[in-house]
Amino acid sequence: QLIELPAGAVRWAHQRLGLGRSRLQSEAAAHQALGLSAYLQWTSPIRRYNDLLAHRQWLTHQNLIEAEPLAKELINPLLDKLEQQSREVGQISKEDQRCCLLEWLVSLKPKLIAQDGVMLRWLREDQNLALVRIEPWALELPARLRDPAGPGDLLKINVQEVDPARDLLHLKATIG
Numbered sequence: 001q002l003i004e005l006p007a008g009a010v011r012w013a014h015q016r017l018g019l020g021r022s023r024l025q026s027e028a029a030a031h032q033a034l035g036l037s038a039y040l041q042w043t044s045p046i047r048r049y050n051d052l053l054a055h056r057q058w059l060t061h062q063n064l065i066e067a068e069p070l071a072k073e074l075i076n077p078l079l080d081k082l083e084q085q086s087r088e089v090g091q092i093s094k095e096d097q098r099c100c101l102l103e104w105l106v107s108l109k110p111k112l113i114a115q116d117g118v119m120l121r122w123l124r125e126d127q128n129l130a131l132v133r134i135e136p137w138a139l140e141l142p143a144r145l146r147d148p149a150g151p152g153d154l155l156k157i158n159v160q161e162v163d164p165a166r167d168l169l170h171l172k173a174t175i176g
Contacts, residue, residue: 006152009133013120013140014151024050024079024086026072050082101139102164114156117173119149132157132173143171 005011019033022041031039040058043051053075060069070078105112120131123142132143134157143157156176162169 009118009140010120010151013131013133017121024083026075026079050079050086053078053082098167098169099164102162102167102169105159105162105169106164109159109162112159114158114176117143117155117157119145119151119153119155119173121151130173132171141169141171143173145173147175149173149175 002011002014005014023029028038028040030037040054041051053070056065056067057069057075059065060067115134115136117132117134120133120140123129123131128145129142130145130149131140132155133140143155145155149155153175155173157171157173160170160172
């Protein structure tokens with residue numbers, strides 16, 4: 001079904017629906033999207049504490065440093081706490097980005113013109129609410145469609161209402 005969708009942003013939006021949430025855990029697990037039976041993620045150990053833990057566990061497991069790997073009973077509570085903190089940081093980041101977007105749109109409001117976009121997928125088809133990509137802004141946002149549309153249709157998107165104090169953004173889109 002994905003192959004029938006237009007390549008690019010439309011197909012990516014639908015592929016993301018099938019992705020599972022990553023999890024921190026003490027035992028090796030498969031990575032479904034990569035097709036691997038076991039997967040370990042780490043970047044620079046100075047960037048994230050969970051990467052430091054993964055790096056240290058790997059080094060001790062390979063006997064590259066003199067220490068014992070942390071036991072499951074010790075590392076699992078750490079991973080649970082890190083996962084919760086990571087979700088909170090992600091949520092704060094999303095809220096901050098949205099706040100900045102709304103303030104930016106308010107500053108542009110007097111000279112805001114219709115933007116080119118593409119319909120990605122329905123969020124609530126019964127309410128004409130779709131996820132759209134606004135190309136000039138490189139953003140995906142919900143918008144109400146005035147006309148019948150399908151994934152890949154080109155749109156003209158207008159800001160109907162924006163109010164940072166109420167966390168409000170209403171976009172209207174028409175085929176175009």
